[in-house]
Amino acid sequence: MQVPANFEYEKATTVEETLALLARHGDEARVVAGGHSLLPMMKLRLAQPEALIDINDVAELARIRIEGGMLCVGALVRHAELLDSPVAGEHFPILHDAERVIADPVVRNRGTVGGSLCQADPSEDLSAAFGALKASAVIRGPDGERTVSLREFHTGPYETVVEPGELLIELRIPIRPGVGGGGPPSGGRYQHGSAYEKVERRVGDWPLAAAGAALWLEGGRIADAGIGLTAVRAEHFVAPEAEEVLRGAVPSEEVFAEAGRVAAEHCDPGSDQRGPADYKRHLAGELTTRALRRAYGRSQA
Amino acid sequence: MNITVTVNGQPCTRDVEPRLLLVHFLRDELDLTGTHWGCDTSNCGACVVWLDDVPVKSCTVLAVMASGREVRTVEGLERDGELDPVQKGFSECHGLQCGFCTPGMMMTSRWLLDRSPDPTEAEIREALSGQICRCTGYENIVRSVRWAAEHPAEKPEEVTP
Numbered sequence: 464m465q466v467p468a469n470f471e472y473e474k475a476t477t478v479e480e481t482l483a484l485l486a487r488h489g490d491e492a493r494v495v496a497g498g499h500s501l502l503p504m505m506k507l508r509l510a511q512p513e514a515l516i517d518i519n520d521v522a523e524l525a526r527i528r529i530e531g532g533m534l535c536v537g538a539l540v541r542h543a544e545l546l547d548s549p550v551a552g553e554h555f556p557i558l559h560d561a562e563r564v565i566a567d568p569v570v571r572n573r574g575t576v577g578g579s580l581c582q583a584d585p586s587e588d589l590s591a592a593f594g595a596l597k598a599s600a601v602i603r604g605p606d607g608e609r610t611v612s613l614r615e616f617h618t619g620p621y622e623t624v625v626e627p628g629e630l631l632i633e634l635r636i637p638i639r640p641g642v643g644g645g646g647p648p649s650g651g652r653y654q655h656g657s658a659y660e661k662v663e664r665r666v667g668d669w670p671l672a673a674a675g676a677a678l679w680l681e682g683g684r685i686a687d688a689g690i691g692l693t694a695v696r697a698e699h700f701v702a703p704e705a706e707e708v709l710r711g712a713v714p715s716e717e718v719f720a721e722a723g724r725v726a727a728e729h730c731d732p733g734s735d736q737r738g739p740a741d742y743k744r745h746l747a748g749e750l751t752t753r754a755l756r757r758a759y760g761r762s763q764a
Numbered sequence: 765m766n767i768t769v770t771v772n773g774q775p776c777t778r779d780v781e782p783r784l785l786l787v788h789f790l791r792d793e794l795d796l797t798g799t800h801w802g803c804d805t806s807n808c809g810a811c812v813v814w815l816d817d818v819p820v821k822s823c824t825v826l827a828v829m830a831s832g833r834e835v836r837t838v839e840g841l842e843r844d845g846e847l848d849p850v851q852k853g854f855s856e857c858h859g860l861q862c863g864f865c866t867p868g869m870m871m872t873s874r875w876l877l878d879r880s881p882d883p884t885e886a887e888i889r890e891a892l893s894g895q896i897c898r899c900t901g902y903e904n905i906v907r908s909v910r911w912a913a914e915h916p917a918e919k920p921e922e923v924t925p
Contacts, residue, residue: 464788465804472765472782472828502785502824503805515782517829543818567894569872570806572818573825666893 467505488514497574538577560659591691595675604629656762672746676754695732702726723752767831772840789827798838809895812868838867849912859908861899
């Protein structure tokens with residue numbers, strides 16, 4: 464029987480209360496929500512926090528909303544809720560693509576968006592999806608709130624910029640053609656599409672490799688592009704070199720294939736029980752190309 | 765720590781350690797052994813129960829997290845002595861062999877049918893994709909859920925107060 468070691472348990476109902484509890488318990492406290500990463504680690508003594516602060520009742524973190532021209536996804540939003548959210552799917556179908564292949568439906572009922580990002584597993588899917596969308600993370604601590612680009616959020620495997628005493632509040636993705644500016648300089652509207660492609664050995668498993676793509680088009684050209692990669696040791700889960708291939712180009716099969724080739728070249732997959740490095744590198748390229756093709760198709764729909 | 769969890773409609777108060785997992789709370793504290801304890805890693809789904817109307821893997825939920833909330837287990841599937849259509853379906857279609865995965869399979873199936881009363885085979889397989897039957901009896905499990913969809917419980921007549 465696997466049982467976690469003893470810990471002190473606290474329940475918070477607001478962000479303020481969570482931060483106060485984090486301050487009181489110090490570095491050995493951990494926040495828990497879905498617990499589907501942390502509790503298994505505690506059973507194996509890979510994690511042994513002295514205090515757990517349960518944020519499942521912090522309702523202000525559980526919302527998906529549009530505000531200031533951005534889609535805001537609260538840290539406590541369950542995977543199933545993001546998958547079921549029409550507003551998220553309408554603006555960023557990549558989020559539904561990714562959620563559909565994260566774990567299984569019952570785990571998705573419990574696991575949270577913020578928990579997955581803060582766990583920062585190097586094979587995590589949403590890191591690549593939010594990375595492709597150029598999202599930012601809002602983090603609150605005793606000294607106030609700060610916003611960090613998701614491309615600076617991860618500092619290594621299982622490590623993020625969220626410091627002890629701080630709490631991830633939400634993810635924000637700019638809806639660029641919408642309210643709040645950020646549209647093309649011409650004053651028109653971007654055509655936008657996004658998609659996520661993953662290869663897993665069995666349903667609900669971590670990916671061998673996965674790629675997310677986001678395209679913003681104007682006047683028949685790619686004004687901006689985002690490529691996210693996971694499980695292939697791409698720095699910060701993104702492929703900026705491949706994005707550079709796309710920026711300013713006229714979308715075509717050749718351009719998408721070239722972006723895939725460059726994405727594959729710049730990642731650094733390792734061989735493990737899920738597959739050999741060369742196969743993962745092949746997947747990184749092929750899945751990037753497929754995600755771009757589907758994202759482009761959606762932008763024209 | 766003193767907690768009160770409403771299990772199958774009954775408030776249950778116990779003094780527990782915060783590290784006690786919900787599956788063990790149900791089995792060892794409340795003697796509700798219908799919920800099975802399987803892989804301990806949230807992979808197999810034998811321990812699925814409803815927490816506030818949503819199926820979760822109870823080996824990966826702390827009992828203290830369920831305090832003040834509603835839990836429904838396989839023991840709470842029947843209504844007034846009448847088996848749930850899902851239970852009848854598993855019986856009719858030989859949906860179990862050893863029976864270890866069955867309680868979890870049935871809890872998720874009930875949830876699926878509440879959301880989607882006439883699911884396709886693909887929808888059933890997707891809904892149950894986080895649950896493992898080591899007898900590999902999946903064909904009959906899918907048939908059992910379809911049977912339940914085709915034989916819904918008669919709704920009690922609405923009584924106007």
